[in-house]
Amino acid sequence: MSSHRSPLDDGDLLAEIFLRLPPQPSSLPRASAVCKRWRLLVSDPRFLRRFRLHHRRNPPLLGRFVEKFSTLTFLPTMEAPNRVSPGRLSLQFDHGHFFEPLGCRHGLALISDQTRQQFLVWEPVTGDRHQLAVPPGFDPRTIPMVNGAVLRVAGDDHFQVVIVVISNYNTQHGQRVLACVYSSETGLWGDLISTPIPLEPNSVVSAIRDPAVLVGDSLYWQLIGFSTSILEFDFEKQSLAVIQVPVDESEYENNFKVIRADGGGLGFMFVSNFTAQLWERNIDCDGVASWVLGRTIELDKLLSLDSEVEDDILILGFAEENNMVFLWTESGSFMVQLQSLQFKKLSGFNTTKHYFTYESVYTAADIGGEHDGAELLHNA
Template sequence: MSEDLMSCRHRRPSSPSSVAPPDDDDLLWEILLRLFPLPSSLIRASAVCKRWRRLVSDPGFLRRFRARHRTPPLLGFFSVSGGFSFTPTLDKPDRIPAARLTLPAHSNDRCCFLGCRHGLALHLNRTRQVAVVWNPITGNRRCVPFPPGTGFVLNAAVLRPTGNDDGQLIPFKLVLLCNNYDLGPTFARIYGSEPDKWGNVIAAPAPWIPTTRPSILVGNTLCWWIGEGDILGLDLETRSLALINKPAGLTSKCAFQILRTEDNGLGLAVLSGLCIQLWKANSDGAVTWVLQKTIELDKLFSPEPLVGRVGTTILGFAEDANAIFLLWDAGVFMIELESLKFRKVSESTRGFPCYPYASFFTAGSQVGEEEAVFGYFVPADQGGGQE
């Protein structure tokens, strides 16, 4: 055996601790940008040394990190079963404790949770006549009083003008769907946090009444489920309300869930018995529907046991993850509609709506607190044992 080969065999690899971090900040910046956008990634990186902590806490780095990954991870879902609560869906060490995302509520007020989008959550306080826009990661909130002449708020939605989760609370847009307590025509009002102003009334030609299900954002249109499966769409560019009819032949005995398809189109999940039909809307002047896929739940979930014979129900839809939340006999499951991968996310067998929450949880979210949550506590004034 040659000396070179013997030398290679007996040479020990360098210890990870003996390898010095890159000296060039620009190079290190580019490396850190490529970390997975999971909650623990940047927190672990910030624990390496002061220099790494400084880089991953830099606002410019965090903006580029979010922009590079674009789609934030699905952290879990909110629900109102037995009180307002958060259920995490990620595994450790990325699993965020439920108590970490808790909304302080006024126990005597009539409040209604209406969903999440772009890292923000929204609920209405009907007692105080305000909409509360809340960033669950930072805890920042803004109360927006209902405008004069609002009437009864049927539903609402929040979104960012840029469509990105930038970790901030402002700017945002708030949309209210209302009527005048008398089943009169539905109308919408749009609020912009910058410049803190409500727009004009957007009237609909018929008295449509949306449910309290959260809206789905498809392109520039907010869509709400109404009546027996039809869809009310608010075009945010043209500022107009329109009705989109459900696929012909479907009855009120079916359960419906509006979807946003992979190509950012309008879709519909129709649950009937133990089958889910996935429809896609084709718009060429008039909307027509095409059946794309049928999911047979009893085959998909086998060999999951049927335990309590709980009625199967669609509980919610995660826009960015293209996944539905479904109540099945053994609990709540999340199904990715493209791959049909599924997993149980809750043991609950109560059919309350799920409000999926996706956001970037980074080292700059709440410096000095988020590290302790995941067991990687690093004092804010030290950042790590090495320079």
């Protein structure tokens, strides 16, 4: 008699099935609990790498980072069984060490290490760290005034870092923005890229604010000064540009946030008098760009706020892959999904500091060990 093998006896086929499990942190620990064979498969480093790559463009929002007492503190947003322990993903610096988080993307965090005059690329899930020297042509003293972003190429573990800085800060000779790109594949910084900042007389840009938002092949930051504008870095063209916006919120910089628009292009969110305006940048067939006001959201009604008692609403952060915005009110902090308008009030640590959202695939590589895998299974 011929023996018949189950499809699940095929290790390659089983790996393809597991590869398509949801990217939530509890998925692989649950599979590992079935039997020893499954546990060995989903804990194999080669499989874990494939799993992260497969879900890199649709990661869950694990939480957000805030600066707190020489620590980059991780605050989870997910509920059990997917809630990741806060201590697992926090980063401790020496007392008195000066650092500035610049943003997170594709499972990596970029930090300006002002004490050591360098940049740190950190992968919170694995603990891997890469120290990058200041790009040639950048004055190390300007590191506190820089911004930047980190990203990975699709299907690759190599990363790129873009650093941007304002040149001729607060002078009468005009201002420029400089940019430089680092590739982990070559281990080198590229050439300096520069563009002038169009300004009104006697005005000045004082900062490149907030984590960048990746839209298509371009990164976008908010420029802070006497008027509001958006800085664009185009990867394909290796160029910088400054985009003007149709609202002026220079006195209320926490009421403005660059976002991905509903149509997938560049957008921004502007909050005034408890109403959020969602704007989108359109480009017509002749290549002419314009801003269009899309939806408006009455946040006081959505979040059941008393506008007679509450102060204004502040925007603390934006999670680009999950289209989630973080808001601060006198009643507490909220996270709001901009398409569905589903929201959640965040418990615990409440702050008016900026949030650095962390969207990543958390595989709990030590599944079944004494820490994350067992903890997630216990909470299931």
